[in-house]
Structure formats: structure tokens, C-alpha cells
Amino acid sequence: MTDGKTPHDRTNVSIGQAPPDLRQSPRDPADPFRWLALIVLLVATFMDAVDVTVVNIAVPHIQQDTGASTTQIQWLVGGYALAFALGLITGGRLGDLYGRKRVFLIGVAGFTLTSLVCGVAGSPETLLVGRIAQGAAGALMVPQVLSIIHVSFARQERGKVFGIFGAVGSLGVLAGPLVGALLVEGDVFGLGWRPIFLVNLPLGVLGLIAGTMLLRESKAERAAGLDVGGMLLSTLGLLFLVLPLIQGRELGWPVWTYVMLAASVPVLGLFVAYERRVVARGGSPLVVLSLFSRRSFTGGLGVQLLFGLASGVFFLAWTLYLQLGLGYSPLKAGLSGLPLSLLLMAGAGVSMQVLVPRFGRRVLQAGALIAAAGMVLFAWLTGHYGAGISLWQTVLPLVPMGIGMGLIVAPLADIVLSEVPHQHAGSASGLNNTTTQLGQAVGTALSSVIFFNHLPGGGNPTAQAARMPAAFAHTLPYVAGAFLAAFALLYAVPRKAGAGNKDGEDGDSTPVKEALTEPDRYAASAH
Missing domain, CATH: 1.20.1250.20 (MFS general substrate transporter like domains)
Structure with missing residues (x-):
């Protein structure tokens, strides 16, 4: 009889000891499913990269169909980028602490659900909320891709893998306008601009199923609690820095944009000082x-x-x-x-x-x-x-x-x-x-x-x-x-x-x- 578990789930664990696959040291045996798992990661990368630029082509159609104001359209484009940028550091650290596979799948599920919200939105307000939430879900999903690659592949394999990753990510960004144009001008099923979001649904569902089966869980060996203070300070500092950069041009650079940019410097300085204190106390910094x-x-x-x-x-x-x-x-x-x-x-x-x-x-x-x-x-x-x-x-x-x-x-x-x-x-x-x-x-x-x-x-x-x-x-x-x-x-x-180490030692070994x-x-x- 089988125990109903995937090969990644079967392991002998002593009482009180974390499963070896959750600790993922550089000496762990290679994941036999890593190349199939890579496909899942690359699909998620491409899906996010396309969504960064796909909306730009559809903006006139969205505005005509929903009656969105100019400000709402600006936030439709900029809100995704803002939520995405603010959440990336925290999203990456969450994967280290609570499991990269777990956080990746949560991100994929959130990205798929928010794509559905955007695709069926009947008002500009609903579309805007869905778009910002989509950026936040992407911030959970995307950092796990690089970190899972980093811990799943041996040093000599990573060159090939990162080459594929870089090409797919860049192709997604460049393909966004083309995909958007094909979907909007093709008026798929008479849905107008909505397929630019709905196309993520089958990809997201397949990604969840395949990711559950193929990805191996990993997290930091000495996992501690999330650095909440660091998370709040970094988010606030990045908000002060990124929001004016995203919205300043469209709004004509009002005074508040310069005030926020100036305030970002001391806030980010305070963040660095806070992280030093966390380290000095023996904590786990963001x-x-x-x-x-x-x-x-x-x-x-x-x-x-x-x-x-x-x-x-x-x-x-x-x-x-x-x-x-x-x-x-x-x-x-x-x-x-x-x-x-x-x-x-x-x-x-x-x-x-x-x-x-x-x-x-x-x-x-x-x-x-x-x-x-x-x-x-x-x-x-x-x-x-x-x-x-x-x-x-x-x-x-x-x-x-x-x-x-x-x-x-x-x-x-x-x-x-x-x-x-x-x-x-x-x-x-x-x-x-x-x-x-x-x-x-x-x-x-x-x-x-x-x-x-x-x-x-x-x-x-x-x-x-x-x-x-x-x-x-x-x-x-x-x-x-x-x-x-x-x-x-x-x-x-x-x-x-x-180019790798001359002595053949993995760059992630533990000297x-x-x-x-x-x-x-x-x-x-x-x-």
C-alpha cells in the first residue's frame, strides 16, 4: 500500500526535527523533479511579466467600456506596479521563513483569483481594487521563483536555468503589448478587453495543480518570526520613494511628490538602523x-x-x-x-x-x-x-x-x-x-x-x-x-x-x- 504522499512528502523525521526537505541545505540530494518544476516557475514568471505591460494597449477600450476617469486609468497602470514593488522584499522573506513552495502557491492562487476579479469587473472601482490586489499577489509569487531555483539546482546547472529564466521574463515584458493587441483587436468571444485578464485563469489553475505536485518545499534552516517592524519601515520608505516616481509625471509633479521623495531618505535610513538593531539582538531581519x-x-x-x-x-x-x-x-x-x-x-x-x-x-x-x-x-x-x-x-x-x-x-x-x-x-x-x-x-x-x-x-x-x-x-x-x-x-x-569557482566548490557552500x-x-x- 502507498501512503498517498508525493515523493517529496516521504521522509523519516525525528520528533521535534524539521523535515530535511524543509531545511534544504546545499548538501541535500538533487530534486529529481526540478526540471519539470522549472516549467511551473517559468509559466508564473511569464504570466506576471506579461501583466506588467499588457494593460497599456487596452487602456482606451477599458476607459470607453467602464467610464473610468483619467485618474483611475493612471492608477490602473501604476497601482499594480506600486503594490508589486512594495511587497517584493516582504514576499521574498515570507518564503524564507514559512516555505517557498507554500508562499509561491498562495501567490499563484491570489494572482489567479484577482485576474478573475479584473476580468469580470463591472465598474472602474472594482477593476482598480482587483488590479492593485493582483500586484500584491505577484509580490508573493515572483520572489519565490528565483529562490526556488537557487536552492533546487546545483551550481553547475544554474547557468543554464538562469539563462532560460532571464529570457522568459524579458520575453514576457516585451510580449505584453503584442498579447494585449491580439486579444483586444481579436475581440475574443466578444469580451473586448477582458481576455487580457481572463487568459490567466487556465494558466493559474494548471500552475497550482502542477506546483503542488512538482515543487519541493524549502525554507531557511533557522526560521524565525517575521520582522514586522522592518516590514513596516521598508514598506513605508519604498512607498514614499516609488509612489511619486510612478504618479508624478501624470499628475504634473505636485508639491507632495517632492515632499514624499525627500521623506523617503530618513525613513529608509531608519529602516537600516532598525535592521542593525535586530541583528545585534540576534533576531531575524527582513x-x-x-x-x-x-x-x-x-x-x-x-x-x-x-x-x-x-x-x-x-x-x-x-x-x-x-x-x-x-x-x-x-x-x-x-x-x-x-x-x-x-x-x-x-x-x-x-x-x-x-x-x-x-x-x-x-x-x-x-x-x-x-x-x-x-x-x-x-x-x-x-x-x-x-x-x-x-x-x-x-x-x-x-x-x-x-x-x-x-x-x-x-x-x-x-x-x-x-x-x-x-x-x-x-x-x-x-x-x-x-x-x-x-x-x-x-x-x-x-x-x-x-x-x-x-x-x-x-x-x-x-x-x-x-x-x-x-x-x-x-x-x-x-x-x-x-x-x-x-x-x-x-x-x-x-x-x-x-563563471563558477575555480575549485569547483558551490558558491552556496558553508565555509x-x-x-x-x-x-x-x-x-x-x-x-
């Missing part, structure tokens, strides 16, 4: 400050911030340029970005499988230079041909940009997490995702200065369309500058980052320093 003593972690997060900033500036301006400046339909605009998506995936695969194991950080630096060159070429073509630019000329600069971004995005997550102990994988993953979101918010906010300021005021669509090519050309050198800054910052990352208690480890890093 953010493990000793991680920042690792060059791969700190340097990788800095590059992640610049990468998000470049993406935030470029993709907003690019989408408006194609549709308003050149008159492309949403579907044509989405299809014109397909080469970027395909080349990004190709660059990611070659980067992780062939180049990074041999050349380390130099591959990322080459990617930054190639992407910057693509932006310079795009600026020249746009400035030279203006509104008369042809379709193939708008696609040509996306070739080096796609390859360059692929060389960066795939190994970057692996570099950030390469020296992170297993018990802190969720916290580190949450910080990694938060940094990306923050960079994109900053990039979007900067668009007010470097893109929208070069369009005529008064909201005259014809005049703005005529000036769109020049405004877009003015934006691109700033995007190139962000990639060049990433090139320079990568010198802070160890030369062989992403003497890692065996210290958290307070001792923090004291050691401080000296």
Missing part, C-alpha cells in the same frame, strides 16, 4: 545587511538598477513613438518588437551556456556596449529620417539592443545570488526584483524630463505626433548612457562572476564565515 558586503551582490544590484532605468526610459518612449509618432497600430507596434524579443532570448542562451562560464563579467560588459551602440544607431536613424523612417530602419537598431540586453539580463540574476546562502535566498531575490522595479520607476519618471518635455504642451495630438521623432531621438542617448554606466559599474563585480551566526557574520563583515 533584509540581511551582511549580504551587501559581497561584491557580486552589491555590484549586481547596482547594474540591475541601471538596467531597469534604461528599460523604463526606452520602452515607454518607444511605444509612444511607434504608435503616435509613426501611426503604427498596436499590433504592428508589437510585431516590430518581435526581433528584439527573439534576439534577446538568443543572446541570453549563448551568454549563459557558452560565454559567461569562460569570460565572466566581460560578457555583460560587452552586452552593455553593444546595447549602447544600438541606441546610438537608433538616435541617428530617427534624427536623420524623422517621420519618414521605414519599418526595417526602426527594427535594425533593435538587433544590437536585443543581443546586448540578452548578454546582460540572463547572467545578472545568477551573479546577484551567486554568493547568497540558501537560507536568505528569498530575501535576496526580493531585493533583486525590487531594485529592478525601482529602476523602471525612476526611468519612467525621468521620461518627464528627457522625453515629454520635448513635446509641445496643450495636449494637441497632431503637434505632439509631429514632434515625437525628435523627442524620441533626444531620449536615446540617455538610454545609451545608462548602459555605459552599467559597463563601468560592472568593474565592481568580481572578474569571474558567473567558516557562513557558519557564523547572523550577528557574528554581520560583525565580521563590518570589520
Whole structure:
């Protein structure tokens, strides 16, 4: 007879001892279901990435159908990003403390349910509440993906896995407008804009079933209670920082946005001081400050911030340029970005499988230079041909940009997490995702200065369309500058980052320093 349990559930456990699969040390045997489980994680990653941008295409239809005000539409787009950014660090730490599989499945269930709420919403208020709750559910789901990968795959396998992860995540973001255009223009079952949310239902249900069967549970070995004080301070500090960046441009930068931005500095400073006190008392902090003593972690997060900033500036301006400046339909605009998506995936695969194991950080630096060159070429073509630019000329600069971004995005997550102990994988993953979101918010906010300021005021669509090519050309050198800054910052990352240890030792093994208690480890890093 069988006991009705999955292979992951069967284990001999002494009284009072946590099951070995919940403690997940680096020496645990490899999970035989890890490659099938990876499919579940990648589907969740793609689903979230698409939902970040899929709504933008459908905004006119949503406004016409629901009668939503301009403010409500702004919050429909920005509310998701805000809730998502605020919850990522806490979501990652919850997985460390209470089980990554458990929190991931809760996030998938919440994401699926809130997608249903959005899809059947009969009023803009219901849609807005559902959209914000969807972002919060995503903040529970997404950090677990990287942390589960980090603890489930051996060091020599992670290069391939992170390459696939980076490609799928980027493909999802880029595919969002195309998926939205296909669903809205196709008017599936006569539902108009609603399928952009309802399409998540079958994916979510399948993800819950497969995740329950295939994912192995893991959490920190010395799980403690949630750092509530740290959670509240970090959320408040990020709220003060991210909310003005998301909403400032649409609202014309009122005084309160500058006040909140200024207040974010002391609040986040208080958060760091509070986390130091938690560590000194021997507690379990929300953010493990000793991680920042690792060059791969700190340097990788800095590059992640610049990468998000470049993406935030470029993709907003690019989408408006194609549709308003050149008159492309949403579907044509989405299809014109397909080469970027395909080349990004190709660059990611070659980067992780062939180049990074041999050349380390130099591959990322080459990617930054190639992407910057693509932006310079795009600026020249746009400035030279203006509104008369042809379709193939708008696609040509996306070739080096796609390859360059692929060389960066795939190994970057692996570099950030390469020296992170297993018990802190969720916290580190949450910080990694938060940094990306923050960079994109900053990039979007900067668009007010470097893109929208070069369009005529008064909201005259014809005049703005005529000036769109020049405004877009003015934006691109700033995007190139962000990639060049990433090139320079990568010198802070160890030369062989992403290439593995020379002695073959797993980066997550537990040498003497890692065996210290958290307070001792923090004291050691401080000296």
C-alpha cells in the first residue's frame, strides 16, 4: 500500500526535527523533479511579466467600456506596479521563513483569483481594487521563483536555468503589448478587453495543480518570526520613494511628490538602523545587511538598477513613438518588437551556456556596449529620417539592443545570488526584483524630463505626433548612457562572476564565515 504522499512528502523525521526537505541545505540530494518544476516557475514568471505591460494597449477600450476617469486609468497602470514593488522584499522573506513552495502557491492562487476579479469587473472601482490586489499577489509569487531555483539546482546547472529564466521574463515584458493587441483587436468571444485578464485563469489553475505536485518545499534552516517592524519601515520608505516616481509625471509633479521623495531618505535610513538593531539582538531581519558586503551582490544590484532605468526610459518612449509618432497600430507596434524579443532570448542562451562560464563579467560588459551602440544607431536613424523612417530602419537598431540586453539580463540574476546562502535566498531575490522595479520607476519618471518635455504642451495630438521623432531621438542617448554606466559599474563585480569557482566548490557552500551566526557574520563583515 502507498501512503498517498508525493515523493517529496516521504521522509523519516525525528520528533521535534524539521523535515530535511524543509531545511534544504546545499548538501541535500538533487530534486529529481526540478526540471519539470522549472516549467511551473517559468509559466508564473511569464504570466506576471506579461501583466506588467499588457494593460497599456487596452487602456482606451477599458476607459470607453467602464467610464473610468483619467485618474483611475493612471492608477490602473501604476497601482499594480506600486503594490508589486512594495511587497517584493516582504514576499521574498515570507518564503524564507514559512516555505517557498507554500508562499509561491498562495501567490499563484491570489494572482489567479484577482485576474478573475479584473476580468469580470463591472465598474472602474472594482477593476482598480482587483488590479492593485493582483500586484500584491505577484509580490508573493515572483520572489519565490528565483529562490526556488537557487536552492533546487546545483551550481553547475544554474547557468543554464538562469539563462532560460532571464529570457522568459524579458520575453514576457516585451510580449505584453503584442498579447494585449491580439486579444483586444481579436475581440475574443466578444469580451473586448477582458481576455487580457481572463487568459490567466487556465494558466493559474494548471500552475497550482502542477506546483503542488512538482515543487519541493524549502525554507531557511533557522526560521524565525517575521520582522514586522522592518516590514513596516521598508514598506513605508519604498512607498514614499516609488509612489511619486510612478504618479508624478501624470499628475504634473505636485508639491507632495517632492515632499514624499525627500521623506523617503530618513525613513529608509531608519529602516537600516532598525535592521542593525535586530541583528545585534540576534533576531531575524527582513533584509540581511551582511549580504551587501559581497561584491557580486552589491555590484549586481547596482547594474540591475541601471538596467531597469534604461528599460523604463526606452520602452515607454518607444511605444509612444511607434504608435503616435509613426501611426503604427498596436499590433504592428508589437510585431516590430518581435526581433528584439527573439534576439534577446538568443543572446541570453549563448551568454549563459557558452560565454559567461569562460569570460565572466566581460560578457555583460560587452552586452552593455553593444546595447549602447544600438541606441546610438537608433538616435541617428530617427534624427536623420524623422517621420519618414521605414519599418526595417526602426527594427535594425533593435538587433544590437536585443543581443546586448540578452548578454546582460540572463547572467545578472545568477551573479546577484551567486554568493547568497540558501537560507536568505528569498530575501535576496526580493531585493533583486525590487531594485529592478525601482529602476523602471525612476526611468519612467525621468521620461518627464528627457522625453515629454520635448513635446509641445496643450495636449494637441497632431503637434505632439509631429514632434515625437525628435523627442524620441533626444531620449536615446540617455538610454545609451545608462548602459555605459552599467559597463563601468560592472568593474565592481568580481572578474569571474558567473563563471563558477575555480575549485569547483558551490558558491552556496558553508565555509567558516557562513557558519557564523547572523550577528557574528554581520560583525565580521563590518570589520
